[in-house]
Amino acid sequence: MGEVTELLARWRDGEGAARDALIELVYDELRRIAQRQFRHERGDHTLQATGLVHEAYARLVGQRTVPAADRGQFFAIAARMMRRVLVDHARARRANKRGGGQTPITLDDEQEPVADGAVDLVRLDEALAALAALDPEQARLVELRYFAGLTIEATAEVLGVSAATVKREWTTAKAWLRRELARDVGDP
Amino acid sequence: MTPDRWREIKQVFQAVVELPAAERDARLAAVDDDTRREVEQLLAAATTGAADFLEAPPLAIGDDRIGRRIGPWRIVEELGRGGMGAVYRASRADDELRGEVALKVVKRGMDTDAVLRRFRAERQILAGLSHPNIARLLDAGTTDDGTPWFAMELIHGQPIDRYCDRHQLAIRARLDLFATVCSAVQHAHQRLIVHRDLKPSNILVTDEGRPVLLDFGIAKLLAAEADATATGLGLMTPAYASPEQLAGRPVTTASDVYSLGVLAYELLAGRRPYDVTNPEAIVRLLERGEVIPPSAAIVRDGGDRRRARRLRGDLDAIVAMAMRPAPDQRYTSPHELANDLEAYLAGRPTVARREGLAGRTWKLVRRHRVAAFASLAVVVALVGGIVATTRQARIADAERGRAERRFGEVRQLAGRVLFELHDAIAELPGSTAARIRLAEESLSYLNALSVDATGRPDLLVEVSAAWLRVGDVQGSVAGANLGQRDAARTSYARALAAAEEARMIAPASVDARRAVAAARNRAGDVAWEDDDLPGSIVEYQRAIALLRDLLVDAPADGEARHLLVQTLVDLGDSLSRAEADRRRASYAEAQALAEALVAESPDPRVRRTLSLIYNRAGKAAETAGDPVTARARYQQALTLREEILAGAPTSAAARRDVSTSLGHLSRLARAAGDLDRARAASERALDIDRAIAAADPADVRAVRDLATSNTKLAEIDHESATAAGGDERVAYLRAAAAGFRRALAGWNDLEARGGFTPGDETFAAELHGAIATVDKDLAAEGWPRP
Numbered sequence: 001m002g003e004v005t006e007l008l009a010r011w012r013d014g015e016g017a018a019r020d021a022l023i024e025l026v027y028d029e030l031r032r033i034a035q036r037q038f039r040h041e042r043g044d045h046t047l048q049a050t051g052l053v054h055e056a057y058a059r060l061v062g063q064r065t066v067p068a069a070d071r072g073q074f075f076a077i078a079a080r081m082m083r084r085v086l087v088d089h090a091r092a093r094r095a096n097k098r099g100g101g102q103t104p105i106t107l108d109d110e111q112e113p114v115a116d117g118a119v120d121l122v123r124l125d126e127a128l129a130a131l132a133a134l135d136p137e138q139a140r141l142v143e144l145r146y147f148a149g150l151t152i153e154a155t156a157e158v159l160g161v162s163a164a165t166v167k168r169e170w171t172t173a174k175a176w177l178r179r180e181l182a183r184d185v186g187d188p
Numbered sequence: 189m190t191p192d193r194w195r196e197i198k199q200v201f202q203a204v205v206e207l208p209a210a211e212r213d214a215r216l217a218a219v220d221d222d223t224r225r226e227v228e229q230l231l232a233a234a235t236t237g238a239a240d241f242l243e244a245p246p247l248a249i250g251d252d253r254i255g256r257r258i259g260p261w262r263i264v265e266e267l268g269r270g271g272m273g274a275v276y277r278a279s280r281a282d283d284e285l286r287g288e289v290a291l292k293v294v295k296r297g298m299d300t301d302a303v304l305r306r307f308r309a310e311r312q313i314l315a316g317l318s319h320p321n322i323a324r325l326l327d328a329g330t331t332d333d334g335t336p337w338f339a340m341e342l343i344h345g346q347p348i349d350r351y352c353d354r355h356q357l358a359i360r361a362r363l364d365l366f367a368t369v370c371s372a373v374q375h376a377h378q379r380l381i382v383h384r385d386l387k388p389s390n391i392l393v394t395d396e397g398r399p400v401l402l403d404f405g406i407a408k409l410l411a412a413e414a415d416a417t418a419t420g421l422g423l424m425t426p427a428y429a430s431p432e433q434l435a436g437r438p439v440t441t442a443s444d445v446y447s448l449g450v451l452a453y454e455l456l457a458g459r460r461p462y463d464v465t466n467p468e469a470i471v472r473l474l475e476r477g478e479v480i481p482p483s484a485a486i487v488r489d490g491g492d493r494r495r496a497r498r499l500r501g502d503l504d505a506i507v508a509m510a511m512r513p514a515p516d517q518r519y520t521s522p523h524e525l526a527n528d529l530e531a532y533l534a535g536r537p538t539v540a541r542r543e544g545l546a547g548r549t550w551k552l553v554r555r556h557r558v559a560a561f562a563s564l565a566v567v568v569a570l571v572g573g574i575v576a577t578t579r580q581a582r583i584a585d586a587e588r589g590r591a592e593r594r595f596g597e598v599r600q601l602a603g604r605v606l607f608e609l610h611d612a613i614a615e616l617p618g619s620t621a622a623r624i625r626l627a628e629e630s631l632s633y634l635n636a637l638s639v640d641a642t643g644r645p646d647l648l649v650e651v652s653a654a655w656l657r658v659g660d661v662q663g664s665v666a667g668a669n670l671g672q673r674d675a676a677r678t679s680y681a682r683a684l685a686a687a688e689e690a691r692m693i694a695p696a697s698v699d700a701r702r703a704v705a706a707a708r709n710r711a712g713d714v715a716w717e718d719d720d721l722p723g724s725i726v727e728y729q730r731a732i733a734l735l736r737d738l739l740v741d742a743p744a745d746g747e748a749r750h751l752l753v754q755t756l757v758d759l760g761d762s763l764s765r766a767e768a769d770r771r772r773a774s775y776a777e778a779q780a781l782a783e784a785l786v787a788e789s790p791d792p793r794v795r796r797t798l799s800l801i802y803n804r805a806g807k808a809a810e811t812a813g814d815p816v817t818a819r820a821r822y823q824q825a826l827t828l829r830e831e832i833l834a835g836a837p838t839s840a841a842a843r844r845d846v847s848t849s850l851g852h853l854s855r856l857a858r859a860a861g862d863l864d865r866a867r868a869a870s871e872r873a874l875d876i877d878r879a880i881a882a883a884d885p886a887d888v889r890a891v892r893d894l895a896t897s898n899t900k901l902a903e904i905d906h907e908s909a910t911a912a913g914g915d916e917r918v919a920y921l922r923a924a925a926a927g928f929r930r931a932l933a934g935w936n937d938l939e940a941r942g943g944f945t946p947g948d949e950t951f952a953a954e955l956h957g958a959i960a961t962v963d964k965d966l967a968a969e970g971w972p973r974p
């Protein structure tokens with residue numbers, strides 16, 4: 001315990017290795033929580049990403065709320081983690097369907113994260129990588145809004161901008177991503 | 189596409205996306221074709237069918253039962269879920285019959301034999317009940333996969349407590365509703381069914397005002413049952429549970445009577461009889477008779493006095509009789525409880541009053557108080573006993589004057605116990621248990637005193653101060669405390685209520701105003717603790733405004749001035765970096781006020797506060813790269829702390845403060861390359877820390893302090909060695925090697941005692957590294973490993 005706080009502090013002091021260690025730590029924890037919840041409490045409740053993220057935090061740091069000073073940093077990491085967990089899972093399922101060999105276990109196998117409508121998480125992930133090259137701020141925003149499930153207001157707080165800005169950038173990013181995904185389908 | 193190009197497109201898109209179509213086209217006509225095409229594609233992607241795109245979270249495991257058919261019912265939505273089952277709103281799937289039901293199904297994955305047995309028992313129990321105030325069983329069956337289900341009457345209503353509050357029901361109407369609930373419980377009892385989980389959320393009141401009893405999920409058939417213990421406390425709600433339930437003893441119909449008593453208490457007083465939810469704590473409260481009657485609870489919370497007067501007497505007694513700790517001393521049935529209420533409403537004498545049991549529920553404790561606790565607790569207990577006696581004595585008019593005098597003396601004694609005794613033992617090793625006792629005993633004393641204080645501003649101020657004190661002991665932000673933060677919050681809230689009441693009665697009273705400000709200061713601390721910085725700022729500013737106002741009328745009030753200084757510092761701490769100017773101004777004002785105060789008063793608390801302000805200033809200068817100012821401030825803090833220590837040479841806290849200040853000065857000197865000065869300060873700090881640790885071997889914090897001081901001095905010695913040569917170099921290296929080893933021994937000791945906190949492993953690891961380096965340096969000088 002306390003490892004996360006320590007790593008956050010070291011990362012803040014510019015230690016890149018701390019960030020990587022932190023990511024591994026949070027990733028493992030998220031996976032464990034997801035597995036536990038999915039296996040034992042199937043259909044029990046709607047699992048929101050923010051709830052998951054908070055639980056991961058609570059379990060790693062041993063306190064319920066993220067202190068204000070660490071909030072932005074923590075959610076940025078958490079959003080990145082959620083993206084990895086979900087995309088890895090989607091990728092594994094895809095591999096399975098194609099009869100691929102070994103599958104990395106991400107979420108419990110009988111559980112399907114319900115992506116809304118037709119969003120393909122693997123393709124979304126690729127599109128997001130392309131967006132990050134053009135507009136890293138927007139890509140971060142999408143991670144926070146979509147993968148970490150933060151509200152407009154919470155995203156604004158984390159990014160240190162106004163809610164109006166978040167709304168405007170969110171609309172733009174979604175339009176860009178949607179066009180990008182549609183384009184993929186058109187190109188065989 | 190390049191980032192720059194994207195920025196151009198984005199700008200145009202954002203400028204037009206919110207515009208109506210016509211305006212949008214006009215704007216787009218002005219840009220080049222390529223950009224227009226891009227923006228139009230984006231607009232199309234942002235509008236047609238895009239409403240839901242990415243708006244739902246990617247991870248949403250829904251309930252797959254919604255929309256499914258179970259028996260003739262189609263599940264519409266979830267209403268709630270308990271330990272074993274989920275309850276859904278469901279409608280007829282075949283449209284043969286209209287209407288909706290509440291359908292209960294065993295939770296997924298919970299279909300173990302025990303749960304299924306329990307579930308069938310509930311169905312059985314419901315089938316045996318037929319009462320207008322109990323939800324009826326309508327239908328039952330088993331799904332294809334063997335999961336049992338049943339359908340009940342769907343009740344549209346609110347929990348009874350909320351219903352009473354929403355409709356602002358008068359006492360009489362509340363009692364009527366409650367009596368109806370009693371009749372429903374009575375009906376169940378006559379069929380040998382104990383509900384075992386009576387609480388507001390299980391009693392809904394419809395819009396027509398009909399209360400309906402729900403959820404017999406953990407009810408028990410008295411006749412049968414081998415699994416009586418298996419369905420005990422784990423599933424029920426401690427706040428409404430009877431002592432026998434909490435203790436895991438056999439449950440009878442009397443247990444429901446107790447829960448009805450708690451419900452009546454809540455409906456009458458507007459709050460539960462106790463805040464604690466931990467079963468052991470509840471049992472302790474009950475056994476010690478520390479639950480105060482509903483009327484007193486209203487008074488204490490600053491509620492409606494008229495209502496409190498109405499409860500005093502019969503209603504207090506009736507609730508008390510239902511809540512008697514011993515089952516055989518309660519009403520023998522819900523029916524009897526309802527009858528007694530009816531008697532009260534009809535103006536007839538009540539059983540509860542006649543039997544005079546009320547006093548025994550509420551104040552049974554006094555006789556048992558002088559038990560074999562620490563002598564300290566006994567003192568407090570005696571005080572509590574005298575307060576109670578005095579209160580009774582006060583009633584007799586003839587003795588009034590004498591009783592008042594005696595009451596005053598007792599108050600003083602109690603206050604001294606609470607304030608001075610606590611301080612005296614706070615620094616003692618192993619005093620935590622005693623301090624908890626003290627805080628708890630003080631609480632019962634305060635509850636009693638609060639009732640007496642009604643309408644008397646001087647007493648209210650005293651009560652407020654005592655609540656603050658208890659809150660500090662339980663869990664203040666600053667300083668050692670018992671870590672009972674929620675309890676502290678409640679105590680602070682009561683302090684504020686008492687202070688505000690005093691101020692209302694005596695708006696000009698300096699004491700009352702100061703009390704309100706002090707309570708606001710703690711409210712700010714609580715908000716700060718919750719990470720609610722804006723909230724804390726509001727509270728601190730309120731306190732500051734009150735104090736400034738007060739100081740106009742009473743400019744010499746030292747307490748108020750000190751409080752103002754502290755609150756200004758607190759406010760500064762809450763202000764963000766974005767408000768650096770305000771923050772600096774707040775600290776600066778605090779410093780000026782504190783300096784003036786120190787010049788006038790010998791009070792060590794003020795000196796300590798000022799030293800804290802100097803340390804903040806020192807730290808700020810150090811961070812800003814101004815070591816000259818930093819040293820001046822740290823030195824000022826040290827001087828003040830040495831003065832305090834001179835006045836209290838045995839105080840461990842004062843000694844530790846001096847050591848901390850020396851540490852700041854040493855660090856600063858070392859950073860400036862002045863190693864001799866750094867060493868001198870560090871050596872003094874080490875001496876102090878060593879003395880503190882030796883004086884109290886149980887003090888884990890002292891072990892940590894000593895290990896840290898050893899490390900710092902060893903680092904200075906090691907650094908000195910690099911600049912030195914020959915014998916001098918060897919001497920430094922040997923000192924460093926010994927110092928690091930002492931430090932490591934300290935860390936090991938700390939770890940062995942379980943005193944490690946996050947990050948401490950790193951320190952220990954670094955020490956190993958440091959020792960290895962020094963040993964190598966020594967070896968290079970021809971010295972063997974020490």
